[in-house]
């Protein structure tokens with residue numbers, strides 16, 4: 001049984017006071033979730049410490065939205081995996097489509113980050129997903145397969161087991177256009193097949209694959225009840241404590 005994992009990606013939103021207020025409210029709402037659902041929040045890096053001081057000892061884990069693969073040195077503006085750990089992070093999102101599209105991240109650079117995150121003991125959430133054009137050309141499966149193979153190149157079985165994958169169709173992110181449960185399930189099942197080929201079925205069955213892209217309280221239950229959908233990476237709806245808590249509740253009732 002894969003434990004559902006709901007993570008909130010706050011992106012470049014909120015300020016210090018509203019970040020703390022949001023997580024305080026969320027901590028109250030999920031206080032009784034008793035470990036059935038794994039919960040994470042990924043605030044902007046500058047608020048990791050403030051948010052971390054609220055979630056410490058709670059059901060909510062702290063995550064970062066990005067990192068750099070080097071350990072230290074002349075890399076202006078970057079943060080290392082060790083720095084994120086030092087701030088109390090458990091998770092790091094890697095290869096989000098916004099980072100791929102706006103900041104030039106490639107499967108190769110994501111692979112370097114993934115190796116550094118694993119070496120430091122962070123749980124990586126590695127994002128894959130096709131654009132609308134790629135979907136219309138029937139390339140969805142080959143695109144996510146290529147992204148998976150490139151991002152996870154050289155990752156040993158023991159390390160693979162520590163990873164989480166997020167399938168996020170680019171056309172569904174922040175657009176209100178959610179993938180249908182069938183569309184999500186088909187890609188998740190395909191990714192599991194790819195992992196079976198690359199590793200083995202035992203490993204493939206254990207890895208959690210989150211869906212991301214316009215997940216809301218109103219569509220969460222149907223998406224999360226799909227066999228191969230093991231949670232959600234939530235953007236917009238994670239900025240409202242009630243909505244995010246409702247998605248967590250949907251994860252609980254859908255399994």
Ligand code: PGA
Pocket residue numbers: 009168172173174175176212213214215233234235236237
């Ligand atoms: P969204 O973002 O829920 O606002 O569509 C999801 C994501 O980018 O992780």
